Amino acid sequence: MATTISFKAPARILEGLPAPGNGRSRFIIQALEEKISRQQQPKWEPTTPLGRKFAAILEKGKKARGPELSETEFDREFSGRRGRNF
Numbered sequence: 001m002a003t004t005i006s007f008k009a010p011a012r013i014l015e016g017l018p019a020p021g022n023g024r025s026r027f028i029i030q031a032l033e034e035k036i037s038r039q040q041q042p043k044w045e046p047t048t049p050l051g052r053k054f055a056a057i058l059e060k061g062k063k064a065r066g067p068e069l070s071e072t073e074f075d076r077e078f079s080g081r082r083g084r085n086f
Contacts, residue, residue, distance in 0.1 A: 018024045046052045069077060 018027050044055075046055045
């Protein structure tokens, strides 16, 4: 699903964009996706005693859980366990 948005851009940026109908939207979407992919997710830091307790439990169980899955691998595993493929 796509949503139309509008924003104000300086003239120097508009001059560097492809013309309408020649891939402008695709260019902007690719640039935004690249920027978002480079951002690192903030690491969760517990602030309460109970949160620190849960963090310690999670850390101790890392070896037993096995390697972390990517989002695609997780979706495949989850759908397989539910008995259907989406």
